Amino acid sequence: MMSYTLNFLRLYYSLVLYCILSLLLFFVFMIIKSIRYHHLMNMNPKIPKLPPGPKPWPIVGNLPEMLASKSPSEWIHKTMEEFNTGIACIRLGNVHVIPVNCPTIACEFLKKHDADFASRPKTMATDIISNGYLTSVLAPSGQQWKKMRKIVAKDLLSPIRHQWLEGKRNEEADNLMFYVYNKCKDGDLVNVRIATQHYCGNVYRKMFFNTRYFGNGTKDGGPGVEEKEHVDAVFVLLDHIYAFSASDYIPWLRLLDLDGHKNKVKNAMKIMNKYHDSLIEERIKQWNDGSKNVEEDLLDVLISLKDANNNPLLTTKEVKAQTIELMMAMVDNPSNVVEWTLAEMLKQPNLLEKAIEELDNIVGKERLVQESDIPKFKFLNACARETFRLHPISAFNPPHLSMNDTIVGNFLIPKGSHVLLGRTGLGRNPKVWTEPYKFQPERHLKNDGQDISLTEPSLKFISFSTGRRGCPGVKLGTTMTIFLLARLLHGFTWNIHPNTSKINFDEPLKLVAKPRLRIDLYNF
Template sequence: MEFVILLVALVLSLSIIFNKRILKRPKQPLPPGPSGYPIIGCLPEMLRNKPTFRWMLDYMQAFSTEIACFRLGSVHVITISSPELAREFFNVQDSVFAARPGNMTGRLTSDGYLSAVLAPGGNQWKKMRRVIVSEVLTPSVHEFLHGKRCEEADHLVRYVYNQSKTGVAINVREAARLYCGGVIRKLVFGKRFFGAGTEAGGPGFEEKEHMDAVWIILSYTYGFAIADYVPLLEVFDFDGHKKTLTNAIKNLRKYQDPEIDNRIEMWQNGIRKTNDDILDILINLKDSNNNPLLSAEEIKAQVIEMSIAVIDNPSNVAEWSMSEMIRDSRILERAIKEVNEIVGKKRVVQESDLPKLNYIQACIKEAIRLHPVAPFNLPHVSTEDTIVSGYFIPKGSHILLSHLGLGRNPRVWDEPLKFNPDRHITNGSSQVVLTDSQLKMWTFGVGRRGCPAILLGSTIMTLLLARLIHSFSWTSLSTSPLIQDSNLFPFMAEPLMAYATPRLEPQVYQYLI
């Protein structure tokens, strides 16, 4: 199979040897990297070494470099694990590297680049980003949707409480994803479940299928598909990425698109008259001629993007934070002491409490640093030839910032593999913020492609972890839990299973039931 792939790639890609970028001989060198083969570059190594991100990071570690170049087909993929280099790419030369590459997986996920984050650039990207920043993720809309977020936080506590009464261990990963999935569905569609859910309040078949589709899309979009680097091979789908991603998108849209079509029809027929959620807001945006600003296709593509953007990081952060806290009881006790002093035991944590929960936010930031949900940021692409730190970066290069490489860089962090929230508290009174403008770790990004959902993301992450820690005492199934990264992804190899015991006054839970 590998021989067939290489042979087809050779035949279909011969023309690139005449590409002026390859013929050009810049004075500055490319970043260090494996030499690769003529025309196809390192595609054979990419296929042999799965997951690709670990192969790339292992190469950088073996050769003690914080920047590397892997040529995949005709594309130079530049990986970075240095905050200084990251600032050069994404701050100093942001105008050169603000675009996204156009490729198969990004195109499929965004339905032809109709959404804000995955669009390469140009007028469509500007339009959709303006919609998200100016109409959806504003402070006023955040406040408007406050009640829906609280409903899902209450449902989380109610679900864990009901499970705890049965004496079974709680699947913390499932509980965290239940909350995150419920939040985004409630914010966008105004409903927690697409189906009936379970009697205990957990996800039903529909929500599980929807959530499975979300994680597949997250894993396969810009997931080193062959066709992302040799577009002519897309029709063959040698690695199966296109089929897998297409099926996942189909499963996601099976639940989301009918909701959107029905809502549009309700507005057109005058059945619905007031905005209640994000979907209403998107449908009712108008252009200068008072016509709908967004087509149904644009709304559906943007909803897909929002669905996959909200779930991954908060649920991963909560699970890793809980795992590290349970393993080190001193950290957990300090976090509990903080919520006890701020909130007490006669009510649950509310969003208004979050700015005061400094240590819990430090734990969240440490989990993001040490245990990022994705190995790299979404790729940026250079729109022109340029020089960065003495290296030649050709036009069309894909720029990948290593979350693991930054957060675990021993030159930047003392004891980088140790979970130590105190490293983010510079003095006793300083307020922890989850962003990092110096790019010593990757949180919400910077520049034109920085994440616009900082307020929403921070709120969801902090409230999720705070509710779990404050509302229950946690005991691991093992007296000395061993936690480790998955071989395929940076999240935990196995879901965290722990016993939960209610720790608030009984009437608090009765109020939530």
């Protein structure tokens, strides 16, 4: 027993000594690297400087300031305001983080130097969520990313597939009407966040698993326990996917999980896998044993893809990882845009009246809104654009990883930098937008009568981004967003509760809704 204890203590102290020596070597390496960089800068003033930013501490950079703030995103924006700059450099550990709030510089990154910034950084959360970077959005630049992006763009989100799946989207738009109508009939307040998020979840489940519910659902058309758990898990993943975790900048901290992010991501993934894995495995079995040979949804498409030798193009792990990533991509923006747009319209009733007038002029009151109506809704599209600008789903776009030392905006962007395009910073930039904090859809209306798109190639705000890492699902995202908004506004009147003096934007939007169309249009 004594011998075992001594051996254990020797091993323990050896590991401690190893960790201490490793940290010391790391610190020495970082100090030498920092000294060499500043020496080169002093010796050759022609070398472009880094963008302006706070002076970093040795080794840890600006991590102490970031971690001391209540919100890392707000701290970054405040820092940029203090330096009065549209591009900054904030060192977190050994990583140069480059936030950008200037559309001209943003376009330089994603247009002029798009190839140099077409990769993604590796983080704790993205590694877990993508099952080791097997997916299209989260994978770093390379063959796997090219393969998966091609599949998503060509085989899943192509115009042909979009048209093929229109019936499934219509079913869920009809079910949304049925659900909200039943809430009205029962005299309940409508939780707009639940309605919009679960419409998106329903569309996803119908498009990938050909079902609305994982369980029995509810008689009123709303989500059951399983669907609530499923969607809640997705938003946990979205909250943590590129969160500012110290362990992503000082990797050895991942062993400690100081901020608890790793545990939350793993728990959310267990929920996702609980609902997805058995369905995917059973479907693969059906295709392998020949009991299924007709594509009915996008899961069938993924499973039935073949390579040049007529073997399955994707592994089971790739199918599972990509289905989770696409769920994350489908639920956030449409639900966020519709909830915020409705809230802003209630603050300015004239906007709500104008939207209803447009809907009634185009659709009338004898039928429901259809997808074919969407291009005609100029004011509604302008409202959605304004919400993307003023109320983005997150403060920053997913980061771009610099694959080379690059000069952008006359600044040096070192290889390995994380470039963050500021959704709020770009959309609320006072140098670009007049009255940037005021909701004004009219600023997006065109005088030439052309259709209004939700995309913004000039990056004055971010909806679907652009370049190699731009969203391939623009058509689907636009359709879901405007279809959802139009159905809710056309089908119901909306008011805050009489006992509520004003809308609390920190809580889910709960409203009084009443049907405004013929009753038979709500029964499916």
